[in-house]
Amino acid sequence: MTRAVVLGGGFAGALAGAVLARHADDVIVIEDDHYPSGPRARRGLPQSHHSHVLVAGGARALQELLPGTLEALFARGAHHRRLPGDALILGAAGWFRRLDTGAYLISCSRGLLDQVVRQRALGAVSTWAGTRALGLVGDARRVTGVSVRREGAAPETIEADLVVDATGRRSKAPRWLAELGGAEIEELTVSSGLAYSTRVYQAPAELAGEIPAIMLHPRPARGRPGQGATLFPIEDGRWIVTLTGTRGGEPPADERGFADFARSLRDPIVADLMAAATPLGGIRPYRDTSNRRRFFERARLPAGFVAIGDAVVAVNPVHSHGMSVAALSTLRLDRELTRRGLDPAAAPELRAAMAAEAESSWRMALAQDAGPAGRREATAFEREILARRTRALLSSPELAAEFFRAQTLLPARAAKDGPAVVRALTGEPDPLLTTREAVMQYPALHAWWDALTRVRGGREPSLR
Amino acid sequence: MSLQISDSVIWQETAGGISLYHAETGDFHTLNETGSRIWELVASDGEREPIVAKLSHEFAGDNLAMSVRVLKDVQEFLGSMIERGLIEEHPA
């Protein structure tokens, strides 16, 4: 009789539970919180009030882990948006054209995503909701179980062959392991300085399902805070709008400040859409967005323990990677367990595999937030090429595919067309789209935008 | 054998030598003085033998030991450029 215990029944924990049920006789998921009965945000997951999109790499992994999950999400009203085929994006150099890159995202509320995943993942698993993990049991050589406390009851011990920590960003596993005499775990935190403010809206009927995903990236300006916005359609004809700002330029969480911030961005389209929609509930701020990594794989730790999801690597949410890395990691966990069996002694290999799955997301996040520390100043040639890249990215299918596939954690295309990239970088760039031209790419949005412009006496909201 | 700069490379002569950008890998390289000279000869001559002969003449004159050294350096440089996909070699 083999048993695995998963600590934390969030996104990573639920998926890990589903996979472990294929390899262990008994699987128990310990979750401190109570799951809501409907597709709603919950207390134990403060970020569930904010935009959560599932990028293509994670969507594929989720579908492989739990076939039919994407269909179930679409049936409940989730939206599929190609990047940048169905997304109106204002990048550093201007508006993107609609291009097919193979990259996409799936957008719905985090509450819906979690509910659909839980329903499909936890069928063969015992879920102990309202139960808190208190620590690990065992010694420096081997974790043999966990200590937990059900609401209102005394602590009890559950024995396990494998304990999986999926308690997220604020995991206490390093302390728990130290209490058993395990080695110290290196931890690295790189601040992103990013703050979120989010509000959900009921969309006007004519735009509800037709709206592209909208992303306004910060104006590229050194030494000034970067401010941006996203608008994603979610289920039930709603939109979720998130405003983001780095230190010194944080988005306010009061009514007036939220609207003014949106209007002060490089383009007022998100502010205009907000004004046309009906707010549902208040504005919610979020500040804990630093990049954090725990290097479990580098320490000498007891057998029988592995961590997954945000407990290992949690990156700046602006990348929309966390859930996808969790899904990709669970897929990898499944493969490793198929290969090695549920053997406590294989834990170091499992820990190394979990770290490897999170590596590319971690690198991308650090390239943005850790800055060029240690790197030499770019040469004039390098600056020129990078500036051309930023501009050509808006209209070159090759460059856009490379960029959006990496961003959505899809594997790079096997055959890269170098000469086409060279032509895109050295030729005359395609003219930049005006806001009107960018909006015209989306007929429903254009009809609405045109009407708004007419009301304003022909004055187009201009690109700042 | 004929040598050709890859169609996936953008390059420019700069004060510090030749700067390269490989469009497939996204990598930048800067060549030193000798490397830059070899690169220019690949761009203008495109054949291994004449390049070696020219460089040998430029750097070694009649000194046989130096010619051997130049030959070795050029082959090594071209080998590493070909390996990185910056230069391609085709049968003439």
Ligand SMILES: Cc1cc2nc3c(=O)[nH]c(=O)nc-3n(C[C@H](O)[C@H](O)[C@H](O)COP(=O)(O)OP(=O)(O)OC[C@H]3O[C@@H](n4cnc5c(N)ncnc54)[C@H](O)[C@@H]3O)c2cc1C
């Ligand atoms: C503002 C914001 C926006 C984001 N947007 C995106 C996005 O667009 N796309 C994306 O992919 N990712 C996004 N993320 C990241 C995403 O939220 C996380 O990566 C994801 O939730 C990680 O899942 P997890 O299961 O590892 O941790 P969590 O989802 O945090 O789950 C941890 C679970 O463990 C439980 N728990 C904690 N301690 C205990 C304990 N002692 N005992 C029992 N249970 C415990 C908690 O109640 C919780 O249910 C965003 C994050 C933030 C902060």
